Amino acid sequence: MYIRKHKPPKLCSRFLGKLLRLSIRDAAIEDFEEQYTSIASNKGLLTAFLWYMFHTICLIPSYIKDNMYWSTSMFKNYLKISLRNIKRHKGYSFINITGPAVGIACCLFILLWVQDEVSFNKFHENIDDIYVIVTTARFGEDTITYPGTPPALGPAVKEEYPEILNTARLQNGLNPFSLSYGDKKFREGMNLVDPSVLEMFTFPLIEGDPHTALSDPHSLIMSERMAHKYFGSENPIGKIVRIENYYDFKVTGVLEKIPSNSSIRFDFLAPLSFLEELRGKDYMSSWGNLSFRTYVQLQKNIPFKSISQKLADRLHREGEEDVDVFLHPFKRLYLYWLDMGGGHIEQVRMFTLIALFVLLIACINFMNLTTARSGNRAKEIGLRKVVGAYRADVIKQFFSESILMSFLSLLFALGLVFLLLPVFNDLVGKELTLNLFGNPVLALGLIGITLLTGIIAGSYPALFMAAFKPVNILKGTLQSGSSGSRFRKILVVTQFTISITLIIGTMTVFKQVVYMRNRDLGFDKEHLIYVPVAKELENNYEAVKQELLKSPDVLNASVTSHRPTGIYWNGSGWDWEGRDPNVNPLVTHLCADPDFLETFKMEMAEGNFYPKGSTIQTDDPAIHIIINERFGKIIGKETFVGERLIHEDDNFIIAGVIKDFNFKPLWEEIGPLIILLPLPRRVNFMFVRINSINMPQTIGYIKSVFNKFSPESPFEYRFLDEEFERLYRSEIRTGSIVSSFTILTILVSCLGLFGLASFMAEQRTKEIGIRKVLGSSIQEIVLLLSKQFLKWVLLANLIAWPLAYYFAYSWQRNYAYRAGLGWSLFILAGLLTLAIALITVSFQAIKAACANPVNSLRYE
């Protein structure tokens, strides 16, 4: 018998088979084999193999053409059927399209927002080479890490290490200066910087030369907005601006508008050398003052970790053994702060997650409604299968249906975003624009999200429907609505779990905000206004106070060095008798005059505050100070009055202990504090307690007093409670964003529930009719229909509570003073969701229950 020697590889013939139409598949494969054999025996195996492969590959184009033809013609059919279905069931289609539309719109908003967040600071051309020097300072057993460096470090390392191309120091923690030009007088925050800032960062000037603009110690660069404010339409270059009514600065440059995604922002730039004039010659050569931010630009491709060590060594050489420094990439600063947690990446993650949740909830609606109503489509699927559709074809059909739905939603979503973008911008405090054509990432992301929505929403219905057996369907034994109900139950519970978790999250944020607003800070912040004290009043404030107190509506007045919204004038190295050598607390300093206690309505824990009229005697061998209770606890003695404290060879005597009050935002704990009588150059604010009546007149009076004493300086005032309000702006913003998303999730969930409930009511029309005929009351029927939904929501609550507790708890841990969670929050969220679900469901249930049974039973 003839035995064939040469056969093409099995894999190749299988691949060939895939390319051929079923009707001639076997014949063609045999033909190919025959040819292969004859070539193989004449010209060798390799030629035969190559021939086989070549001709197989040549079949691919016609295969594609063929397939496209069939799939498009089938797709046309799917499209037609989907559109007919959408038209026929308008209510359900509305739910199916608006739900995902809201979800996609949320994702689009968040995508825009995330893009903006991620782009922060990226506009600097040298961004990849710029680093910020971060300091870790040890105080006894505590350490703090923050981007503050001594002023001498930057210039020293630039000189010493050739890898460092440039350094730039920034000082923006200064109190506002008074600026005047002609009759225009304002207080402005000024940034004092090294001239290299303009070379390192991309802050182009509209006017002026960036290389020389800051070389004169009395030169000033201002933003366009500010130039307009001071000079109107005049050319600002060369104009002389008077600062603190004493120093004359020449305007040498006007800044281009700083992009909104810059974390370094300023209106006025002046050379850092101005500080030497203000604070003394040796101020800038200090190695111990950690209040300057130093940016470093390295040569290209230098590993920055190796430089970090060199910087630390340089610092240790100056005897600062308790301080360590390292470099942190500037491009990571905004999103990741110092890689210590915090930073905006947490918000980015949180909001992205929430937007995806809204989308997921909308997808679940689609899944639930489609599978619940699968009975209506069962005959169609059965028939399709009978005439030859494979399981894969049915799957394809339902996927194309859900993707069609998701693209329709996309259109709605785009409309929504166009309409609501201003509202969203308001909410997040950004200036986002929707430009799909100029933003390919966004456009692609959007299409990706839409496709994903379609695929996720279609996945379960497609697989569920494709598994229908045509025999069952056409025999009529398929119980529509009941099949797959367990999975549906899980989906609804998931939806409500997400909603409830978000509700509790929102409540937690707002509870914290309310708590921070209303917390007793240890002083009365209401009706307290403060006025920045001009330089010329520094030695004359007592007279101003006396003049102010002449008005019956001015109750009290006191000057201080800082505002209690945040005091960061810190120092360590305090010593006392019996100090544990490991204890070296970082103590906050505050200067205040003897009226401080009464003006702020604070209380003493021990001893007395400074007697009226006392002033600091710097030549005194022992300066009297007041400490707070927290510091007292650290010192750890029974009584404190008369105790001696030593700081850098200076002696201090504790005159009294003040009760703890919050002098930092509430996410920070009260630390040790000392209060000194006002030091020279440390008189910055005058706090005035006024009567709650006649406020406008009182403020007018205060203004007249200040204008009398310092006619050259601008008068500005603020309410302290409003300042506190500003501290919690970011919490309020987070709260309102989360709450708007929460409302959307609830809305979309309810939409789904509504659809499901109305379908179930429809399904049970006859049952309800019979029940009514047999004597059921409307209440009983409403209960019957709503009961299961309520059960699901209750279950969702039970799942959501621990989840929400975990998230809320970990969020609140960022705050030193927490509102706590409390049971009421959870119960309230539970009741709220139950009520919302009940209202949604009972609307349908009541409609079904009130229907006349005659109508539903007539045809039986």
Added chain:
Amino acid sequence: MRLLSRKEELILLAVWKLQDQDQAYGVTIREYIEKMSGIRWLFGAIYSPLARLVEHGYVESYESEPIRERGGRKKILYRLTADGKKALVAVKELHASIWDDIYPIKETSD
């Protein structure tokens, strides 16, 4: 009745010619067309139109006697159905009826 494409027509004609010797299958059909027309066809080029002809019922397959060269296996052969023949005739008639009206090419072109 559906009008045949040129490829389909050629394949149908080749099958008609070859079926009497029980020789009408992929390889021979292609070789026959190449021989008659002088145009080279890719080896796989006939399968797509052939499949269409089979699906439309113009051509039907049958199995040959066991063949020695194929190790005693049967070969799938093709033959025309009545529909196939009708389709061919229809094309021929269509051609003829159109040609009828046209002035003889030879006389004008010379």
